[in-house]
Amino acid sequence: MDKVISPKEAAGMVNDGDTLLVGGFGLSGSPLSLIDEIVEADVKNLTVVSNNLGEEGRGLGRLLKKKQLKKAIGSFFTTNREAVRAWADKELEIELIPQGTLAESLRAGGAGIPAYYTRTAVGTDLAEGKEERSFEGEKYILEKAIKGEVSLVKAVKADKLGNLYYHKTAMNFNPEVATAGNIVIAEVDEIVEPGEISPGDIHTPHLYVDYLVVNDRYVKEGGRYVEKNA
């Protein structure tokens, strides 16, 4: 039951046209090594579901730069100028989802809930085409679960079984993303023995995690992940 594979093997599981679910809030909690590996693997026509597209030329921004993306689904792309330009040039489709709806739809995808109702976005442009329904006199819209072929998450630590521990607010969307992909790959800085992460500290239990990859490209310096050979 060894879940540890090489970054290259992990990238090989991503196919042209796949929908990738990717954890992270900006660059924090983003599986940077895995993303770089996918950039090198040259797959294309990908749909990425993630809160942002990393930053310009960093993290998921690299997949955009290399034109491997067909579509981005998330809550905030405005600050990535390349995303804005690619969208304007019709090189990139964008589907905007309120941040909380994005998180809940990913959770629903992992939890066997095909759809749920929310007040968020009722009456706005983002509710267009979505079914509206009242409960106890208030209006809600129906939101569908989000699932994908491959989930990529980043944890600071895993045990060999695949239990994950996230560091502070680098947790963000990772626990939800880890439940909603057919194949779930976790990039981690460190792998320890089972039992070393105590039962109450495990954020993502191992039944969600198919493969572990050790982050081999980035080190944390001065509170930031920087490229090892940069």
Place this chain on the structure above:
Amino acid sequence: MDKVISPKEAAGMVNDGDTLLVGGFGLSGSPLSLIDEIVEADVKNLTVVSNNLGEEGRGLGRLLKKKQLKKAIGSFFTTNREAVRAWADKELEIELIPQGTLAESLRAGGAGIPAYYTRTAVGTDLAEGKEERSFEGEKYILEKAIKGEVSLVKAVKADKLGNLYYHKTAMNFNPEVATAGNIVIAEVDEIVEPGEISPGDIHTPHLYVDYLVVNDRYVKEGGRYVEKNA
């Protein structure tokens, strides 16, 4: 911002006819002192939402014995003979909900989700009267959120702000119950200073908790809570 009140003050917040949401799986994680206090407060016509009704004459079983309950909503009452008898004698209404649906509906109640779809119970007697709908060729039923006037939860530890830490599987329904009541009262064995429970160990953040009550009737002996003066 002192959230600590006496058990008597806590029980005084429960009114005749209220719906109480109560944490616990059997007696484990059950707010035993608070329940006893409510038994003495003599309120009646209560609806209790909880996985079980404690055990015969223990925990929520005491509210039943004293005929303070109008209705019980939960997943498993068969092993409480008094509940079975009260139901047969039409002294107690029972609404049966699958355990996972109960947990999810309480979560939905706290999370501002009025309703969601699930496969659980489709085609069974427990789906009677529930709306059925297909998503991608599979059948689901619509389940509504559960909310209540007062939530009663049990944690082993709280800090003064009201952050809660549950002990092992005594967690069970408590985190969900703590989100879904208008008034949320937590019974705890111990209250510590803010910061003593580390940020990653807090199971229920303090924004959910209105009042804290110290368990003054039960002590843990040989791995079981027993009455202090029994």
Place this chain on the structure above:
Amino acid sequence: MSKKMLKEERVQIAKRVAEEFETGDIINLGVGIPTMIPDFLGGKEVYLHSENGLLGIGPTPPEEEIDMDLISASKQPITMSPGASLFSSSDSFAMIRGSHVDAAVLGALQVDETGRLANWAVPGKSILGVGGAMDLVAGAKKIILSLTHQSKDGTPKLVAELTYPNSGLRKADMVVTEKGVFRFIDETMYLVEIDENITVEELRKITDAHFEVSSDLKTMNQ
């Protein structure tokens, strides 16, 4: 039937179900016979999910280490195996409903010849308990039913059509009794293994459900 024989039958069933698992499987064990399965896993490392909020049930603790706040879904004291994790009820059932549990081993009152099952209520009696049964039936990747072939009075539990309230639309993948092992393929029941002390003809007499006999019929637990 003596108590001893019943115990043997239950062991026979538990032993056979245990063979189904592979190292790494996530398994949820219902009450009754399924709770005996861990004793027969041999070297296989599987992970036991308890719907009240734990993945990684360890061995039963000695009396002096019992903590009734560390219990299984059957409310029995347990321990945690290395790598175990704790979570809330909604998180636990998200695992079940979301099909992250590889197999649920459940008892059943009846199973019909297409695999539909009844395991929570008896007609005419009070319906006061369902627990996690319907969530598991709807959500687990594989449903294995473990039950004695007949009820105490000899009534077949493998029936042509359910007379007890069903537990969901989802059908079982496999049925293990002390008399044989059945698998469902395209809603048809196949006998794939049979106890050495019974013939197919004798088995048909105590089985109300129609079943086909696998061309590759084997002897059970051998």
Place this chain on the structure above:
Amino acid sequence: MSKKMLKEERVQIAKRVAEEFETGDIINLGVGIPTMIPDFLGGKEVYLHSENGLLGIGPTPPEEEIDMDLISASKQPITMSPGASLFSSSDSFAMIRGSHVDAAVLGALQVDETGRLANWAVPGKSILGVGGAMDLVAGAKKIILSLTHQSKDGTPKLVAELTYPNSGLRKADMVVTEKGVFRFIDETMYLVEIDENITVEELRKITDAHFEVSSDLKTMNQ
């Protein structure tokens, strides 16, 4: 208008919003002016919720203690105050959507005279970012808008009717600008406080929205 004056205006707004809070309040602060509010809370202990997964934002860390995996929703480095807790995005937005956050202080591009607001998109421009704005508008117990009274070119932001895409059906409870404080009662906008350097008549000239003047009109920040 000089940069200094703009800074003063922003301080004026942040200071006034800070007065709204009581010890114990759970507050979510949007980007821009709202991030200045913590400096003006005085002794009041409030708890700052960050939608990326933290309750209890502490002071900005010194450079040598910055950890870019401990950041606010504006992606700025933060610290944790005693009693802070960490959680995932879905848990964080369950708090917001479920109305467990006492107040959201948001910027706005426009607010109409009934309290409806626009704070995420400009007509004709690409709509590529919404973040948590709509979740907060729909879910927070109280919506306080903090914005400069006019845009840089003098266009009123308090309008009779929105021309920008709205952020939800939910209406604001309060608007604070450097010129005054407005509250909504039954979908009518009331001026309740006014800056000492402007008259009501002058204020009407730079306000497109119709507002009533409170019978109890006070001077702002005094």
